[in-house]
Amino acid sequence: ITQFFPKEGWVEEDPKEIIQSVYDCIERTCEKLGQLNIDLSNIKGAHPNTHKPRHTSISATGEIIFIITQAVLLPCSTIWLDLRTQSTVERLINKSPGKNKNHLKPKTGLPISTYFSAVKLRWLLDNVEEVRRAVEEDRAMFGTVDSWIIWCLSGNTDGGVHITDVSNASRTLLFNIHTLDWDLELWYCNIMVYHGVTNANLCLRQCLGDQSAALVGQMCFKEGHAKNTYGTGCFNVVPQPVKSEHGLLTTVAYQLGRDQPACYALEGSVAIAGAVVRWLKDNMGIVKSTAEIEKLAAAAGSSYGCYFVPAFSGLYAPYWEPSARGIICGLTQFTNKNHLAFAALEAVCFQTREILDAMNQDSGVPLDQLWVDGGMTSNRLLMQLQADILCIPVVRPTMAESTALGVAMAAGAAEGVNVWDLTTDHLPQVVSETFVPQINPNGRLSRRAVLKQTLLKWIIALAFGCHISLEAKNNEIFVI
Template sequence: MAKKEYIIGIDAGTTGIRTFCFNDKGKVIASAYQEFKQHYPKPGWVEHDPEEIWAKTQKLIGDVIKSADLNPKDAIAIGITNQRETSVVWDRKTGKPIYNAIVWQCRRTSDICNNLKKQSLESNFRNKTGLVLDAYFSGTKIQWILDNVKGARAKAERGDLQFGTIDTWLLYKLTNHKEHKTDHTNASRTLLFNIQTKEWDEELCEILRVPSAILPQAFNSKNLFGHTSGVKSLPDGIPISSLVGDQQGALFGQLCTEPGEAKNTYGTGCFFLFNVGDEFRISNQGLITTLALGPEGKTVYCLEGSVFIGGAVVQFLRDNLEFFEYSKDSEKLVKALKTKDEIVFVPAFAGLGAPHWDQEARGAIFGLSRDTTPAQITRAALKAIALQSYELAHAMERETGKPLKFLRVDGGATANQWLMQFQADILGTRVIRPQNVDTTVLGAAYLAGLERGFFKNVAALKKLETKNTQFEPKMKESERKEEITRWNDAIRRVKTVQ
């Protein structure tokens, strides 16, 4: 077999795992995908089985290499991108999780967050981590596991447990339990990491009662984190040279490495990131401050707005209401509609994220009548994805004082042409979609390749950029204002009915 070097990219998402092989031009040679089970033990609770995530990751690595007829020995490096705040705690001695992974969407720790707010502790977290106190983030999930799994707290205090987000868990498994590390972007989502000092914060650990001994070492995203050991279908010794949170991975994959550059990712949720370079700033517009990657993979700051339910609302219509068999069918269903309506769907299944940060809000559909059809509800759901993203863009404009000239987009839901056109219409600005919309894992591959010298530098990566599709706004201004007004009215009603 002729030698054909490549990078393995692992995209550990919220609903499934996708593996990729990239060549030295940043092109996808092959990919493989599998969904995994979502567990809902109580209303508002969301869990994953960490062992299932690992088993499917390991299988998919073999599948993608085999599908492209590649030699496992020719893999230059592995880059991992992941759902960020999802939290796993496992036994240091056995390597077994002591509880299911608590997913970023899970609302079970809302009361913990509310109690911390009542103690006037939110500013402590805000000023050090850039985050708001919300069940979204990892710190209170760790506290819940330690308080609710029998014997867990005593084990943690003895140093017998380890915590990690999914990047850390996969690194741990890929290295046969040798490495317990994370990167700055994932650490910055825990409520425990001081993003000014780039270190775990002892005061915040004490407030949340999380022993610092269970936390992984944190490094820049472009780093030699370890080498493979005992992995099926891979030889030992392949470098794992990048870990990066999915949204920061997408920002780097879009090569938005300079201050003022932004992107929005449309996946399970929607995530709008705006690079602010070396400037640490606290938002007064309901945005959070977090860590991202600048030129050559250097850690920098960015502002972020997070929508909890983006593409997941389409999965809800597919799986729960059975409106269609495949998510892609939603576009065909909506395009067939000939009449307008005033239906508004607010998919606050897990509360409202930025800029509202309302943990108690729940989903609602307004404007239903006896003749409302699945197609009309589906259209309202797609509009909701774009309207929530509009709120983030509007908050970014107010925060920075600069109008959005255009919006770079990526993620699976951007394949929906109708959605992207409506997004351009409701923003009143151009939307740019790259040829490869899997920019989360592309960012991880770029970083891994840069660390290993497979890619020369960011300037060279920018020369690899390929064709894109652009959507220009076509909606009348009066119609745009009507859509936004209806949306704002619905949001007010959802936030009122607790």
């Protein structure tokens, strides 16, 4: 999907392009099924998945204005990286008791941040007259990207269904993750929480957000299972909501059926991971293709003192500092593009290390391995570097797009389909490759990795005033 940058800090996408990509995907899938001599009448249902992260956009269709939560100026929508709501966030925090950005966490599991949907809607109401007028005239609809897709697929203005599911709703800052319903103290809403819809044109069996689908695709069904989708964040599955004391989010992972219990997760959201490679390619011209970065980084073998903090859209977990900006430091005349490529990959790994450290402290369940997915996992150097920095095995499935796999798995287990049972060992294990740490956890290189991460923390703290905590033991520095 094309991204637009009309102003500094603004990031937009076209919701019409999003839904067109869905139509194109359905058409190509049907063509391939036909080539396999599969009768299309045997299709039992659809399973929308917001492969765009779970947050926003806006579109006008006739007299109806549909606000997909991270949205603004017609005809484009804002996405999760957009920072135009920063002043709105500051105003809301200042109105909160004790000016506490975590004031809504007991209900929503989320801090007040530019990342989430409610502040996007507030910005729209305050700044876009067309949206405000549509709300006053009762012809506006608000929802996450999944609800936009479902509304379009189920009829649009001709009887389109306005629904969402708990995994997407829990990202709005308006949803109570304990009652699994909209919180009327936060807003009044008549959007339904999805439990299955059937009409003449569409049979909808399940709905999941991108990260939730990836959890299913990685078969993260038990407490302590953790996965990292390179691009947006890490998840650790927990049976009940766990209040984070270390900057993580508490979110609804999934609810696979009307009568099934919800599964929760601790999430460490990352603003920039895979996007750092695109930045090196598109903005700086350092690489000609995303695949080239592995070759350059391997040629360097080290960043040689070059440090990269890719805070292009602020810092998410565990800092939640929207005013942060990117930093590259430690440059010398010896530094070349190979070292920058290595530093970029290293930065992605250190972000993951910080989040997993926080997860271990919050959950009390030490992670002994990390499952990974997403496009960046094709980079073998990155996978090995991640294992070395974490000092635990990194497991990469042969099916890198776990989000798509999870969609298929959830659809097959849905009520009325019942092809398989996700609560048993009915499904075969995913074929995978494991990257084991190649350094001694107590050895020199491991200590160097900890020291480098500590240095990155100090760089962030000095540049942006973020709080960090360090503790010294046995003449070594450990990150808290």
